[in-house]
Amino acid sequence: MDPHLLRTFVTVARHGSFSAAARELGYTQSAVSQQIAALEADLRAPLLGRRPVVPTPAGARLLEHAGPLLLRVEAARADIARLVAAPRARLAVGVSALAQSPSLAGALAQTHRQHPGAEVTLRVLPGETVSALVATGELDLGLIDGAVAPTDPLHLPDVSPLTARAVAELPLAVALPAHHPLSARTGLRLHDLSDARWLDAPAAAVPLARLRAAAAADGFRPAVGYAGADPAGLLALVAAGHGLAVLPHATAETAPGVRAVPLAAPRLVHRVELIHSGPPTGPAADLAARLVA
The missing domain is CATH 3.40.190 (D-Maltodextrin-Binding Protein; domain 2)
Structure with missing residues (x-):
């Protein structure tokens, strides 16, 4: 499968328009149509409806593969470039x-x-x-x-052969408002908190799906969603009583109005890895x- 044709297909599907894809890619609309036709002939399946321009069932399935495939191509190109390029400052x-x-x-x-x-x-x-x-x-x-x-x-x-090395393993804690009934505990079991109010903050705390899996329990339903990546902003919501969150103990314990209670069970740590x-x-x-x- 030609990655250039695949990239054109992804662009057309994203825009829902052959002409818009042509403008982004710097091709004529006719060239884009020919590339889509060539990809459809290669796969022996229609990939895009024409009016409107939407993926067919086969096209929708191809889109699921396209992102990782194109990323692997770019990763391979970058890997080779690193071997032959002069070191950069x-x-x-x-x-x-x-x-x-x-x-x-x-x-x-x-x-x-x-x-x-x-x-x-x-x-x-x-x-x-x-x-x-x-x-x-x-x-x-x-x-x-x-x-x-x-x-x-x-x-x-x-995505590519990445090397990962451990940098740190730190204890986790449940962040609660300082006035919370459980704030005086010396440790908390995750399973016992499945029905609590939780903050859904996948970029700034342990994701709720991970907590659900670790506790092997249903629950952990979000009361408030937090789309930011700033732990301080998340902990301000905890302090105000909007919900609980699990974060590294060292991060949670410094926030005003928040009590960081160590996570006693299950045994989980906050692991940081260096990748290259x-x-x-x-x-x-x-x-x-x-x-x-």
Whole structure:
């Protein structure tokens, strides 16, 4: 399957228009139509209706495969480029919201002093986005996090051969309002909290789906959704009584009006991993060594 044809198909499906896809891709509308026809002939199936321009059942199934396939192509291109390109005085790091830490800031400062000419960029992004951009070479290093059993690795998306190394494993806590009836406890069992009011904040706390699976219980229904990636904003909602959240203990315990009660069961930790594609070089190698030391 030609990735150029697949990319054209994805663009047409996204716009719902051959002409709009042609403008984005820099082709004529006729060329776009020919590419879609060539892809349909290759797969021996109609992929797009014409009036309106919407995916057929076969086209909808192909769209499910298209994103990962195109990402793998870009990751392979970036991997080869890294092998033949001259080292760049650049350090681009992606970090998921809860993977940020004072140790990262200190390591970045030391690396910048060691490589004063390097252009340093730090981006806070969802963990899956960090993994994808490391795979395609847009980021040199990534720091991602998740709640796992002690010593278990994080699950990485199948985007390219990524190397992952543990940076930290930290205790988790249930964040409650300071006036909550359970705030005086020395530990809390997740299973006992399944019917509580919860904040749905997948980018700033342990996702509710993960809590549900870890507790092997139904419940954990969201009372309020929080689409941000700022733990401080989330903890302000906790303090105001909008719901509970599970975060690293060190993050939750510093928020005013919040009580961080250790998670006693099940045994879960907040794990942070450093990821990269291929051996890091230059400033990236220096930072990676500091983070995993």
